[in-house]
Amino acid sequence: MKRFAAITLALLVAAAAVTWRSHEASGQASTGWVTLFDGKNLDNWTQVGDANWKLADGVVMADKGNGFLVSKNAYGNFQLRAEFWVDDVANSGIFIRCTDPEKISSKNGYEVNIFDQRPDPTYGTGAIVDVAKVVPMPKAGGKWNVYEITAQGPKFTVTLNGQRTVDGAEDAKHPNGRIALQYGAGVVKFRKVEIKPL
Numbered sequence: 001m002k003r004f005a006a007i008t009l010a011l012l013v014a015a016a017a018v019t020w021r022s023h024e025a026s027g028q029a030s031t032g033w034v035t036l037f038d039g040k041n042l043d044n045w046t047q048v049g050d051a052n053w054k055l056a057d058g059v060v061m062a063d064k065g066n067g068f069l070v071s072k073n074a075y076g077n078f079q080l081r082a083e084f085w086v087d088d089v090a091n092s093g094i095f096i097r098c099t100d101p102e103k104i105s106s107k108n109g110y111e112v113n114i115f116d117q118r119p120d121p122t123y124g125t126g127a128i129v130d131v132a133k134v135v136p137m138p139k140a141g142g143k144w145n146v147y148e149i150t151a152q153g154p155k156f157t158v159t160l161n162g163q164r165t166v167d168g169a170e171d172a173k174h175p176n177g178r179i180a181l182q183y184g185a186g187v188v189k190f191r192k193v194e195i196k197p198l
Helices: 003-029
Strands: 032-039 045-049 055-056 059-063 068-077 080-087 092-096 109-114 143-152 155-160 163-168 177-185 188-197
Touching: 003 155, 032 155, 045 177, 059 109, 068 092, 109 143, 177 188
Parallel strands: none
Antiparallel strands: 032 188, 045 068, 055 059, 059 188, 068 177, 080 143, 080 188, 092 109, 092 177, 143 155, 155 163
């Protein structure tokens, strides 16, 4: 009987430790993250251009026009996570540190590209246009994807679906600015965007 009680007590202690550690880990994972888009509203964004952005079924999507959703706040050093879906012919991207929120371009910010059919694939999906090439270019069309983008001073890293596509590229032209979600062609959907200032 004593042995049974000792085993039971040991199992309870082990279960409590596992529960405490998993709770602690999940709390750490969310510490410092700010949700910019959760599928419910566009309160943190301003629309620029004529893309037909609309909310439906927990996503924001566009399939006509040309334009951006631009964050209301500017960011310097940060980690950004975004979940997106595009079709095979989509032209999209996530622009970071945009210095002119009315005229978004890769000349006044950094474009982390989503463009599987880009004529020059070295700056296609997974690349930072004119800053960091990607070879070989991964494909994002027809599935849900996760971008993880880190901007720390002049250094940038980009991960697409767990694959590092940009590793420590450097450029110091734009130290701070807005985030912009692009619609250029095809079908583009975003369902979650969150940022962690560093």
